[in-house]
Amino acid sequence: MPYQVDFEPIGRRIRVESDTTLLDAAQRAGVLLTAICGGEGSCGRCIVRVMSGQVSSPTMIEQAELGRDRTAAGWRLACQTIIASDVHVHVPPDSLATAQRTQTEGQAVPVELQPAARAFDVQVAPPTLDDLRSDAARVRAAIPLSHLSFDARVLRRLSSELRDAQFHLAALVRGNEVVGTRPAGASPLGLAVDIGTTKLAAYLADLQSGETLVALGAMNPQIAYGEDVMARINHAISHREGAEQLRAGIVDALNGLARDLCAQALRHVADIADAVVVGNTAMHHLFLGLPVRQLGLAPYVAAESAALDVKARDVGLDLAPGAYVHLLPNVAGFVGADHLAMLLATGVAERDDVVLAMDIGTNTEVSLRAHGKHFACSTASGPAFEGAHIRFGMRAAPGAIERVSIRDGKVHYQTVGNMPPTGLCGSGILDLAAQMRHANIINARGAFPRDGNAPRVRRNDRGFEFVVVTGEENGGTEITFDRKDISEIQLAKGAMRAGVNILLKHAGVTDADVDELIIAGAFGTYLDIQSGLDIGMFPKIDRDKIRQVGNAAGAGARIALLSVAQRERAVQIAHQIQYVELTSEPDFQSEFARALSIG
C-alpha cells in the first residue's frame, strides 16, 4: 500500500494501492461520498478538492461538470481521479451522504473557552471540636472564589455527600454558585440544544476541554400538535392544556436527549452544570412555558426577548441539581434565539460587505447584513422540505431518495443508506423539482404541459404526475410526484425568496451585490445548491459565493455554551438587528407571487 490518503475535515486516513480512485479510497476509509451514478462520472456529485499530492489529470467529464477554473483550483470528481502519491483531500459537506453529514456536526466549534461553569477539586478536613465550621463553610474555603453561594438542593445533599466521599469531591460551580457536587475528578459538562420546529439537535460538551463529546438529533414531539409554528400556537391557545402539552412534550424530549447523550459519553446528567437552549421565538416560549397568544396575533410580540438565565429545574430539565439554562435573546417576531446562534456561528454580524444568511427550516429566518446594516425577517416556509405535505415525502431515513438527476429521460437517484427507495426526503424533493424543470417536464409556473406527453408523466386523480420510481424497478413500490407536490415546493421556496427580496430592498442592494450567501439548517446542509439556484429558491448569485454551514444554530448554541463572552456578543447583535415584519410589508404579496415561479 504505497500511498496515504487523508480526508479533511472529517479526519479519516487510509493507505491504498496505486491506481485507486479517490472514490474507492473514500469508501474504504468510511467517507461516504455521494455517488448517484455509482462512479460513472455522470451524476457529478462526488466533488472533492485535492489540496496536496499527485493525482491523474482532470478528465473531459470533470472539465464539463466542474469548469476550467474549478478544476484548476483542484476541484475534482472523486470517481474520475486516480491517486499517484500521498494526498490530502478536502471533502465539502454537500458531497457527503446524509448519515455522514450528521456525524460531522459533532465536531468542536471554534471559540475561546470561557464557560459559565467550572469544576473545583474540593478536599477538606472533617470537623472537629476545634473546627466547628459548617460543611458549607469548609467547601467555601476550598474554592478560590469570593461570595460563593450554594444552590438550595446542593446544600441538602452536601453533608452526606462530603462524608460519603471522605471529604473529597468535585464542586460544579456556575458563576459563583455551587450547582452540584460530583465524585472527585469529574469534569463539568454542558448541554447545547437547538429546538427546531421539526427537529431537535442536542450536543454534550466537556466545559473544561471545549470538546463536543456526543451529538444527537430527534424529532420535535410537538409535531403531534401541529406542523408549523402557527399551528402550535393555535393548539396552545385553543386547548385548555394545550400550552402545557407542548411544554411538557419538548421538556420530556430534551430530558431524554440529555440522558441518551450522557449514556453514550458514559457520564451522568448530574455532571451537566450549564445548558444553552436556542429556538425560534415560538419554540423558545413554548419550552419556557411563556404565553404565546400575543405572539400568534398581529403585531406578533414576544413575552420576553432578553437573554435569560433560569434554573434548569424551573423549566423541568433534570441536570445537576442547581444547573442553569441560558437562553440567547430573541430578536422580534419569530426571529429568535436560534437565529442569533446561527449568526454567532457564521460570523455574519462581523461582516462589512454584503452577506445573506438563510436558516432554512419549517420557519426560515433570513438575515441580510449590508455594509454594517443588519436586517432580519422570518418566513413561514413550511415543512415541505422536511417531507411533510408531499405525497411521497419522508424524513431522511434509510430508503429516502436524497439525490435525483434526470438525464435523457432516465431518472437516477441515491437513497439514504443505499436501501430500496421508499420516498423522498427534502434534498431529493428539491433535486426532483429542479430536474423536472430542467428536463421541461414542468414549466416555470410549476404546471405539467397540457398534453402531458413526456415520458413517465401520466394522469392521476389530482391531475398529472411524474413517476420517479416505477413499480417494475422497485418491487412494485411506485414513487410519484404531482402538481400538488410541486405547489408545496413553490409555496415554500416562494416564501423564502420573497423574504430575501424584501430584505434586499430594505438594504437597497440587489442579488448582484451579495458577496456571500450562507445556507444554514439541517436541510440546508443536505440540499444541492445548484438545485436551489435552479428553482429560484436562492437569489441569482455565483455558486462559489454560496456556503453551506449545516446546523449553524446548533453550532452557535455550542459556542454560547462554551463562552459567556459570546452570550454577551449575542445580546449586542440582537440590538443591531432591524427586524422586518413581512406581514406588514406592502410589497410582500407581490414579491411572494413573483417568487412562486420555478427557475
Next chain:
Amino acid sequence: MPYQVDFEPIGRRIRVESDTTLLDAAQRAGVLLTAICGGEGSCGRCIVRVMSGQVSSPTMIEQAELGRDRTAAGWRLACQTIIASDVHVHVPPDSLATAQRTQTEGQAVPVELQPAARAFDVQVAPPTLDDLRSDAARVRAAIPLSHLSFDARVLRRLSSELRDAQFHLAALVRGNEVVGTRPAGASPLGLAVDIGTTKLAAYLADLQSGETLVALGAMNPQIAYGEDVMARINHAISHREGAEQLRAGIVDALNGLARDLCAQALRHVADIADAVVVGNTAMHHLFLGLPVRQLGLAPYVAAESAALDVKARDVGLDLAPGAYVHLLPNVAGFVGADHLAMLLATGVAERDDVVLAMDIGTNTEVSLRAHGKHFACSTASGPAFEGAHIRFGMRAAPGAIERVSIRDGKVHYQTVGNMPPTGLCGSGILDLAAQMRHANIINARGAFPRDGNAPRVRRNDRGFEFVVVTGEENGGTEITFDRKDISEIQLAKGAMRAGVNILLKHAGVTDADVDELIIAGAFGTYLDIQSGLDIGMFPKIDRDKIRQVGNAAGAGARIALLSVAQRERAVQIAHQIQYVELTSEPDFQSEFARALSIG
C-alpha cells in the same frame, strides 16, 4: 366622665369618673392587667407606672409590695390607685395577661426602612406595528432599575396579566428581579417567621410603610415527631421519610400561616415578595431540607451557617411566584438564625458594657457580651416551661393557670381568660415552683420534707404532691404538682443557669458585673421575673436590670425583613460571636449539678 386615662405603649384611651381605680379603668379600656387577687391588693401583680397626672397616694400595701424607691418613681398597683386627674399610665409587658401580650407583639419594629422588595407602578403602551418590543421589554422600560430580570414564572404570566390589566399593573421587584405582578396600586408585603422548636410566630408586614399588619402564632407541627431538637433529629435520621415529614410539616404550617395572615389583612399571598425565616440551627435545617445527621452527632456541625437567599418555591412556600426567602446566618451548634434575630432586635451586639441575653424556649440560647467580647451557647432546657413533661402542664390556653401566689397556706391563682382552671402553663409552673419553695413546701433540693405535714401536701403513687387546686373548689377537677414535676423544672432551669455560668466564666465576669439581663422568648414574656430569680433560673442581679423583650427573635426577623442593611449586620454579628460548645466544657457537669438547686 371628667378624667381621661391613656395606657401606653398599648395605645388605649378611656374617660372615667373620679374615684375610679386604675385597674377598673384598664379593664374598661380593654387593657387586661394581671390581677390574681381580684383587686384586693394581695397578689401584687397589677403593677403600672403613672407617668403624669394626679392619683391617690401609695397605700401601705403598695409600699410593702413595691418598696419606697419604686413607689417614689411612680410604680403603683393599679387596684390600689385612684384616678384624680387626666393621667398617662405605662403598662409593662409582664403586667399584662397572656392574651393581651400576644397582641402587643404585632407592633412596628424600630428600623430604618430598606426592604429587599419594592413595588413599581407599571403603565405601558400596548404593542403596535411601529413598536414590536416584547412585553417584558415594555415593563423593563417602565421600571427605573438597570439589569432588570424576570423570574421565569412571572414571565409565564406576564403577557396575559398585562393584557388583563389593560397594560397597567404593579410589579413586585426584589433586588433587580421582577418576582410578581399585582393589580396596580398594590403594595409589596413581607413575611417574617420565627420557627421555634415548639411555637411558630409569623408576621405580615407592609414593605412600603414598614407596618406590621397582622401577627399570628401556631404550634410547630413537628412536635408530633419529638418535643426537642434532638428528638426531631433522631426522627429525621432514623426514619426513611423522617426528614421529609418534618420538612413538609413545617412548610405546610408556614403556608397556612401566610394564608391566614393575608386573609386577616384582606390581602393575597401573591403580594408577599420577600420573606425572612429564623430558627435555631435544627429548625433552620429541617425547614430547608438540609441534612441534620451531622448536626446530631459531636461535634454538631451545621450543613450551612451562611446567610441564604432561596426562592420561596424551592423551599415549598407559596408566596409571589418569584418571591425569595432570606435566612439569617447560623452561629454554630444549635445557636442559629433566631439568636441573631434576637440580637438584632435587642441591640446586644452594640453594647460595650456587660449584657446577658437569654432566649428561653425548648432550646435556650444565651449570649453574653462583656466589654466587646461576645460569647454564646445553647442549652437543652427542654419543653417543661411549654407545659410538657409536667403532669398537669398545658399550653397557655384558656383555663391555664398563668399566675400563682401562696400566702398563709392559701393558693391564689389566675387563669388565661379567667376560665375555670384546667392545668398549668409555663409562667404558672414557674410561679408555683417559686412559691412552693418560698412557703417551704419544698426544700432547696426540690424535695418535700420527709414528714410531708404541710397543708395541701399528700402522698401519691410517685411520692409527695402539692394540691394546687382542690376538687372541691373546682367542680371535682384537681390540679397537683409533685416531685417529678419539680425535677423537670430543676433540669430546665439548671441547664439554662449552667450555660449562663459557663459563659460568665469564659468572659471572666460574675453575676455582679452584669449590667443588664435581657429575657426573650414567648415564655420569657409571660414569666414572673421574681419567680425566676427566686428559683435561681437567672443569675443574682438586681430586678431593675432585667428586661423582658417578648419574642425578640420574631422582632428581629421583622427587622431583617424591613432592612437589607440589618441582614448584613447579622452577618457581621455572627462573625463576632465566640461559640461555646457546652458538651465539651470540662466544668459543665459540675455547673449543671450545682444549678439544679432551687433558690
